Amino acid sequence: MKVLAGGGAAVSGPVLRKLQGFGRLEEADTAALALVEAGTRLVPAGTDLIREGDRPEGMIAVTEGFACRYKLRENGARQIMAYLVPGDVCDLDNGALNRMDHTVGTLSTCRVARIMPETARELRQHPALARGLRKAALIDEATLREWLMNIGRRSAVERLAHLFCELLVRLRAVGLTSGNSYELPITQLDLADTTGMTSVHVNRSLGELKREGLIERKSKRLTLCDPARLAEVAEFRPDYLHREEPFSA
Amino acid sequence: MKVLAGGGAAVSGPVLRKLQGFGRLEEADTAALALVEAGTRLVPAGTDLIREGDRPEGMIAVTEGFACRYKLRENGARQIMAYLVPGDVCDLDNGALNRMDHTVGTLSTCRVARIMPETARELRQHPALARGLRKAALIDEATLREWLMNIGRRSAVERLAHLFCELLVRLRAVGLTSGNSYELPITQLDLADTTGMTSVHVNRSLGELKREGLIERKSKRLTLCDPARLAEVAEFRPDYLHREEPFSA
DNA sequence: CGTCACTTTGAATAAAATCAAGAGTCGTGG
């Protein structure tokens, strides 16, 4: 339960960067966001930020690391429903719904801003921010559908390939890629719980992708050696992410 | 491409009934809804109502039959992402997003209301309706997450059991159950594309549920012979549907 | 009464889970 004061200059906040990708922001908008991103805390891996059954309020923004939405079965099996990567905001103003149907927790060490309900309301006063947050939420929902397709109708190798392509697009949008590689600070077990497989099977499927020369992984950095071919394998069409940049660099 | 004029008295519209389940409606609200439900058309099974890539606008309401959201792979594989049962409304006012990322189509013959953008805007003028629609949308999203859990982390038999439990709750909310049975006007192939399996495997799994005495199916009517035990098998917790009625009748 | 779509069944195959053990990694504390 490390809790460090969020010091240092907010490094051109990823949330800001992401929302700017949806449309021009005014000075006042960026100022409000900067304020939010200044108030972050470092959270260790494996920490729940809000739990199933809790009453949701405010928002949670991730500025570093990977967090996720997940549910557990009684036997301990976990299904991850979404990744929250830097720039992603989890809007807990669910208005009508007063209970979380899932848990949000960190997969890696994360830098996180917990946004109080009043602050969240203030943010939504800014039309451009409100629009951006709404668009982000709609994209999250489209992503959820894509994940359902992924698990329901793609093979193990395809599932991983698709996930890696998606992450390249999402992380590039917040400037966290270098070429076709990015930090993927999660374990194979996490990947398994994301794609509905076993960690053993993930391991073998990763091996296959490596053998095919499609990816490389050293330490926690993932490189897509041939994004075009990887996208083809996964049948990846990035439209649902609503980013105008072309897929492969 | 049968298109019949939507005659006859709107039979206490399922949309109305569903939204009433979320909170009291004023006279004016119900009147507006009644108007909508009067303008329905009969649509044959297998008809796309709006396609992936189309520009979404207005709303689509289903008052009879089963429709669904789905996507296709290049090889023809289909993944169904959601069911639209009577009372369900598909809000296409996606504001920011200007392309459908999936298709909405009928699984059975359906009675459907296509709601023009202006009409949709009028409906949203009514605060109670707007709230109801918003709540419905949030529940749809929670349902999507539950489906991801279903496909990712449950066995074939469990997936079907879970789906059948969910449908009992949803259809009961609009008065379309009698006891623990309801019309399920879809094929085993549809069930397969819903649960990420093969129709052959669905057939065998259904057989297992029957043999266990958990369900019965004559013609298109499904009966949950022992809802409590079925829910236990599926680990079904109806919280995400936000209906206060207890699960088993 | 024939057709077409759907359901059911069997046999062979493929994909993924399970079980188990060993090797690598990393942070911690002596």
Added chain:
DNA sequence: CCACGACTCTTGATTTTATTCAAAGTGACG
């Protein structure tokens, strides 16, 4: 600096689950 312990990753052998392929059987409906 090294050793320890806790994860994580890797690999093999085996079993289970699900798909594929194929062929009847059933039923609704014109």
